[in-house]
Amino acid sequence: MVRIAPSLLAADFLNLASEVDSVEKAGADILHIDVMDGLFVPNIAMGSNVVSALREHTSSELDVHLMIENPERYVADFCKAGADMLSVHVEATTHLHRTIQLIKSHQVKAGVVLNPATPASMLNYVIDDVDFVLVMTVNPGFGGQSFILKMLDKIKAVRRLIEASGREIDIEVDGGINAKTLPLCREAGATLFVAGSAIFNEQDRELAINRLKGI
Numbered sequence: 183m184v185r186i187a188p189s190l191l192a193a194d195f196l197n198l199a200s201e202v203d204s205v206e207k208a209g210a211d212i213l214h215i216d217v218m219d220g221l222f223v224p225n226i227a228m229g230s231n232v233v234s235a236l237r238e239h240t241s242s243e244l245d246v247h248l249m250i251e252n253p254e255r256y257v258a259d260f261c262k263a264g265a266d267m268l269s270v271h272v273e274a275t276t277h278l279h280r281t282i283q284l285i286k287s288h289q290v291k292a293g294v295v296l297n298p299a300t301p302a303s304m305l306n307y308v309i310d311d312v313d314f315v316l317v318m319t320v321n322p323g324f325g326g327q328s329f330i331l332k333m334l335d336k337i338k339a340v341r342r343l344i345e346a347s348g349r350e351i352d353i354e355v356d357g358g359i360n361a362k363t364l365p366l367c368r369e370a371g372a373t374l375f376v377a378g379s380a381i382f383n384e385q386d387r388e389l390a391i392n393r394l395k396g397i
């Protein structure tokens with residue numbers, strides 16, 4: 183099954199509520215929220231106040247991607263704001279295992295994010311603890327970038343690791359996902375697909391999501 187998580191970074195922020203309504207009506211499965219601190223990535227976006235406003239507006243699952251240094255400082259805030267899934271980058275936190283446990287202590291699904299240059303092997307000692315893995319298929323920070331084809335090898339490597347662990351956890355992919363790149367990622371083993379421009383740049387959101395789902 184293909185599950186689609188529209189990335190709200192590409193939405194019209196002046197009309198966020200109606201943007202959310204439009205993608206939910208069109209068949210979005212999860213909402214993806216990018217949090218950026220201007221340090222870990224060269225851009226700034228969305229704090230926990232945005233997550234709590236969304237939480238009041240929708241019952242959709244909220245997938246919060248922390249692109250921030252020392253994310254453990256803000257885990258409690260984002261969990262209390264209403265995140266259902268919270269992911270952190272390997273390079274951003276000194277004690278990755280501890281940060282994963284911290285997220286889980288809030289009964290929120292914990293994810294680990296791999297940047298394009300980060301090897302799948304960084305997951306070796308946390309694979310039994312994480313609830314999902316997010317493979318970045320562009321360098322994080324901005325929407326509208328081109329998919330990095332080499333990431334297909336990494337998705338396959340992560341899939342092998344997950345299979346060896348005997349667990350059933352999602353591989354989420356994010357960056358340059360469209361109707362051409364999604365099937366390649368799916369074939370490689372991805373199960374959850376974040377898409378920003380491929381959805382929000384289209385007037386007809388239902389057509390855009392159906393195209394991604396291959397309907």
Ligand SMILES: O=C(CO)[C@@H](O)[C@H](O)COP(=O)(O)O
Pocket residue numbers: 189191192214216247320321322323324325326327356357358359376377378379380
């Ligand atoms: O995390 C990020 C960017 O850092 C993504 O979620 C983008 O927002 C995806 O946008 P598209 O590549 O689909 O336009």
